[in-house]
Amino acid sequence: MESTILKTENLSAYYGEVKVLKSISLSFAENKVTAILGPSGCGKSTFIRCLNRMHELVDGAKVEGRVLLRGQDVYSMESTIVRRKIGMVFQKPNPFPTMSIYDNVIAGYKLNSIKLKKTEADEIVEGSLKKAALWNEVKNYLHKKGTFLSGGQQQRLCIARALAMKPEVLLLDEPTSALDPKATAKIEELMEELKKTVTIVLVTHNIGQASRISDYTAFLYLGELVEFGPTQKVFTVPRDKRTEEYLIGKFG
Amino acid sequence: MKGKRAFKLSLIIAVLIVAIIFFAAAISLTLGSLPALKEFGWKFFFSKEWDPVSDRFGALPFLVGTLLTSFLALIISLPLSLSISILLGEYMKNGRFSSTVKSLVDLIAAVPSVIYGFWGLEVLVPFVRNLEIKFGIVPYGVGIFTASLILSFMIIPNTASLAREVIELVPGDLKEAAYSLGATRYEVIKKVTLPYARSGILAGILLSLGRALGETMAVTMVIGNNNNIPKNLFYPANTMASVIANEFTEATGDIYYSSLIAIGFALFLVTALFGILGRYIINKTTIKIAK
Numbered sequence: 268m269e270s271t272i273l274k275t276e277n278l279s280a281y282y283g284e285v286k287v288l289k290s291i292s293l294s295f296a297e298n299k300v301t302a303i304l305g306p307s308g309c310g311k312s313t314f315i316r317c318l319n320r321m322h323e324l325v326d327g328a329k330v331e332g333r334v335l336l337r338g339q340d341v342y343s344m345e346s347t348i349v350r351r352k353i354g355m356v357f358q359k360p361n362p363f364p365t366m367s368i369y370d371n372v373i374a375g376y377k378l379n380s381i382k383l384k385k386t387e388a389d390e391i392v393e394g395s396l397k398k399a400a401l402w403n404e405v406k407n408y409l410h411k412k413g414t415f416l417s418g419g420q421q422q423r424l425c426i427a428r429a430l431a432m433k434p435e436v437l438l439l440d441e442p443t444s445a446l447d448p449k450a451t452a453k454i455e456e457l458m459e460e461l462k463k464t465v466t467i468v469l470v471t472h473n474i475g476q477a478s479r480i481s482d483y484t485a486f487l488y489l490g491e492l493v494e495f496g497p498t499q500k501v502f503t504v505p506r507d508k509r510t511e512e513y514l515i516g517k518f519g
Numbered sequence: 520m521k522g523k524r525a526f527k528l529s530l531i532i533a534v535l536i537v538a539i540i541f542f543a544a545a546i547s548l549t550l551g552s553l554p555a556l557k558e559f560g561w562k563f564f565f566s567k568e569w570d571p572v573s574d575r576f577g578a579l580p581f582l583v584g585t586l587l588t589s590f591l592a593l594i595i596s597l598p599l600s601l602s603i604s605i606l607l608g609e610y611m612k613n614g615r616f617s618s619t620v621k622s623l624v625d626l627i628a629a630v631p632s633v634i635y636g637f638w639g640l641e642v643l644v645p646f647v648r649n650l651e652i653k654f655g656i657v658p659y660g661v662g663i664f665t666a667s668l669i670l671s672f673m674i675i676p677n678t679a680s681l682a683r684e685v686i687e688l689v690p691g692d693l694k695e696a697a698y699s700l701g702a703t704r705y706e707v708i709k710k711v712t713l714p715y716a717r718s719g720i721l722a723g724i725l726l727s728l729g730r731a732l733g734e735t736m737a738v739t740m741v742i743g744n745n746n747n748i749p750k751n752l753f754y755p756a757n758t759m760a761s762v763i764a765n766e767f768t769e770a771t772g773d774i775y776y777s778s779l780i781a782i783g784f785a786l787f788l789v790t791a792l793f794g795i796l797g798r799y800i801i802n803k804t805t806i807k808i809a810k
Contacts, residue, residue: 361695362696
């Protein structure tokens with residue numbers, strides 16, 4: 268029996284008066300990859316930004332409903348703690364250009380002024396980079412700025428940076444949409460490995476990607492949760508007509 | 520076709536005129552200061568003697584005056600201008616308050632410096648004098664400190680506007696990355712925004728310094744016009760710019776006149792030196808972004 272690690276209850280989100288998410292209830296199984304699928308503008312990104320409370324950073328943004336991390340409402344916790352427990356990787360690779368590769372990996376600790384012993388920091392850097400499958404490529408350049416890396420390497424550096432905080436859940440917001448197919452394949456492969464230790468929520472509008480690597484798929488359309496289930500089921504016998512039409516490429 | 524060529528030609532001519540004026544000024548300065556430099560040699564720049572009666576001249580007191588007032592002004596104004604730029608660039612990007620403060624800051628730069636000089640004489644000098652009495656310092660009122668105070672206010676806009684602009688330009692996705700790692704707003708500003716914006720902020724500081732080094736009118740009015748090396752920061756002094764403004768009309772002898780021009784030459788060199796140094800630092804600290 269799989270256990271639920273993260274769960275939303277009637278989650279609605281607004282930008283000013285505009286309601287962009289309509290009462291979404293969804294459960295995420297531990298150590299699985301759940302894909303949030305849907306056409307551009309359907310609210311996928313907004314949805315996962317509500318999970319780690321990034322949504323509220325936008326002026327006029329508002330959230331209703333509950334998000335429970337192991338049964339605890341994240342909106343009653345410190346937002347900074349929530350974001351450390353639920354890590355995030357963005358669409359465009361965004362390593363800090365002012366920091367070395369090494370410092371980028373432990374950026375979460377540096378930003379939060381958490382003191383690390385040298386050996387501890389070394390361990391976290393090596394461990395996170397290994398988990399992100401980047402160690403072998405950068406181990407000789409750890410103290411150089413990360414900006415000379417390729418796009419795919421930069422994205423894996425961002426994954427390492429998120430993993431360094433030892434999150435329970437990792438949110439990936441279209442992490443490969445700015446990358447070439449080879450770099451994409453590498454990151455997809457990586458997710459298979461990562462889900463052994465961390466629960467993954469993957470936003471994508473790439474249908475193939477969702478079918479390749481996710482265990483569960485949620486289909487969002489116009490701010491509504493249209494369908495949710497095991498990926499195989501959703502892809503082979505979708506219950507909703509809109510899901511089917513999206514999957515066969517009728518719109519989106 | 521003909522119009523095009525004429526247009527391009529007129530652009531080139533305009534640029535040439537500017538370049539010619541620049542070099543003409545530099546050459547005039549050099550030629551004008553030659554008699555003094557021949558008389559005193561390079562020692563002119565390091566001699567602290569300034570005695571029109573016996574025709575002995577040296578630029579050191581004014582060099583000291585200029586550097587002291589400029590850097591003291593910079594130190595006083597930095598906290599103010601950086602606070603303004605962080606508040607307007609990060610916390611209050613829009614709204615009536617922010618646009619009002621923005622125009623106010625720009626207005627500071629637009630006020631003629633003679634007005635600051637007057638205000639300094641009427642308000643700052645008595646204020647500083649009272650302070651000096653309280654602390655048991657000789658109460659001149661005028662001097663290095665007063666000049667630095669007035670300068671520090673005048674050079675706020677240069678740093679504040681440029682720093683605000685570069686702070687606004689810090690990419691949002693970097694700040695988001697920091698927030699997603701659990702950073703607070705303060706931590707984001709301190710460890711992501713400011714490091715990213717630092718070369719632009721340095722450029723702003725440099726503009727402020729340039730303004731402070733060359734500012735003439737306001738400084739001349741409140742610095743006390745004393746041609747000796749100041750004994751302390753509350754002592755009357757002269758800067759390179761203020762001694763020229765003050766003594767040009769009374770410089771009757773050839774060597775006296777040439778010495779003043781030589782001070783202008785030195786001011787030119789000092790400003791250029793800081794300009795080049797600043798460029799170098801900015802280039803060093805500019806973040807090289809791939810792609």
